[in-house]
Amino acid sequence: MTRFLLPLGAFAxxxxxxxxxxxxAPEKDIIPSPLIGKSAPQxxxxxxxxxxxxxxxxxxxxxxxxxxxxxxxxxxxxxxxEALLFIKREGKVPIIGIxxxxxxxDAQSWLEQLGxxxxxxxxxxxxxxxxxxxxxxxxxxxxxxxxxxIVEKRVGAMTPQIWQQKFxxxxxxxxxxxxx
Amino acid sequence: xxPTALCAWVALMLALPAYAVDNVPxxxxxxxxxxxxxxxxxxxxxxxxxxxxxxSPVGLAADLRLQVRELLIAGQxxxxxxxHMVDRYGEFILFRPRMSWRNAWLWGAPVVLxxxxxxxxxxxxxxxxxxxxxxxxxxxxxxxxx
Numbered sequence: 571m572t573r574f575l576l577p578l579g580a581f582a583x584x585x586x587x588x589x590x591x592x593x594x595a596p597e598k599d600i601i602p603s604p605l606i607g608k609s610a611p612q613x614x615x616x617x618x619x620x621x622x623x624x625x626x627x628x629x630x631x632x633x634x635x636x637x638x639x640x641x642x643x644x645x646x647x648x649x650x651x652e653a654l655l656f657i658k659r660e661g662k663v664p665i666i667g668i669x670x671x672x673x674x675x676d677a678q679s680w681l682e683q684l685g686x687x688x689x690x691x692x693x694x695x696x697x698x699x700x701x702x703x704x705x706x707x708x709x710x711x712x713x714x715x716x717x718x719x720i721v722e723k724r725v726g727a728m729t730p731q732i733w734q735q736k737f738x739x740x741x742x743x744x745x746x747x748x749x750x
Numbered sequence: 751x752x753p754t755a756l757c758a759w760v761a762l763m764l765a766l767p768a769y770a771v772d773n774v775p776x777x778x779x780x781x782x783x784x785x786x787x788x789x790x791x792x793x794x795x796x797x798x799x800x801x802x803x804x805x806s807p808v809g810l811a812a813d814l815r816l817q818v819r820e821l822l823i824a825g826q827x828x829x830x831x832x833x834h835m836v837d838r839y840g841e842f843i844l845f846r847p848r849m850s851w852r853n854a855w856l857w858g859a860p861v862v863l864x865x866x867x868x869x870x871x872x873x874x875x876x877x878x879x880x881x882x883x884x885x886x887x888x889x890x891x892x893x894x895x896x
């Protein structure tokens with residue numbers, strides 16, 4: 571009897587390892603950002619709209635905000651646009667846009683046609699700021715605390731569900747459910 | 751009949767030159783170029799994930815190659831440049847993962863499994879050889895053979 575115990579135990583262990591692996595499988599595509607919990611990278615970009623102030627860390631200080639990296643060339647960005655407009659209507663955080671390697675005129679007409687969810691949009695023509703933020707696939711969204719720390723990150727299209735399940739709880743935990 | 755040599759010459763003239771993916775301007779000296787070559791081959795393209803920075807036609811890879819070039823010219827060491835990338839994209843960007851306490855078990859597991867295997871094999875061999883000894887010592891077993 572005991573001679574079967576060891577192989578059986580080894581098999582049971584293997585099953586546990588595989589089940590844990592399978593359960594985490596959907597997260598495997600997402601590469602954890604080393605920036606979470608750290609201060610948002612220093613940046614300063616020209617405003618997409620002429621005559622408006624530069625867009626940089628000053629825009630993030632002292633309040634919760636959502637930084638969204640997008641571009642008119644990015645297919646998924648169109649898919650998430652509705653969700654960004656939803657977050658704007660909800661009015662809990664301002665959205666700061668980083669227009670990644672894009673053409674200004676295209677970006678302006680895109681916002682004119684689809685609606686503008688952004689409080690301010692900075693233009694990252696050469697993609698340097700995106701690299702500092704560790705961006706590898708637009709759209710990407712970062713939740714920034716009032717202290718300027720990156721609290722949460724989403725790679726891929728934002729949806730109202732993800733916003734409510736992954737992002738809002740951070741605000742609620744910090745401010746309290748009555749504060750929002 | 752058209753001479754073969756002429757045909758070959760025409761074909762050669764019509765052939766399009768092969769374009770390299772990497773369009774980053776060359777570095778000022780061979781030593782830096784060599785380091786650039788090595789770094790862009792051991793850093794991962796984050797968008798395609800199984801390609802090296804050097805081989806990827808993706809826009810982000812081109813931007814990162816340009817940054818590697820700039821950091822090399824700025825006089826940073828290979829390790830500083832690797833760290834620059836890891837700070838932004840995490841260790842995933844390195845094709846050769848670093849040793850750390852978090853992944854130590856991964857490096858140690860083969861050694862542990864090997865030792866375990868040797869121990870099991872040792873015990874099996876010993877118990878089997880004892881079985882043979884016992885058989886030889888048994889006079890009844892001998893009579894059966896003859």
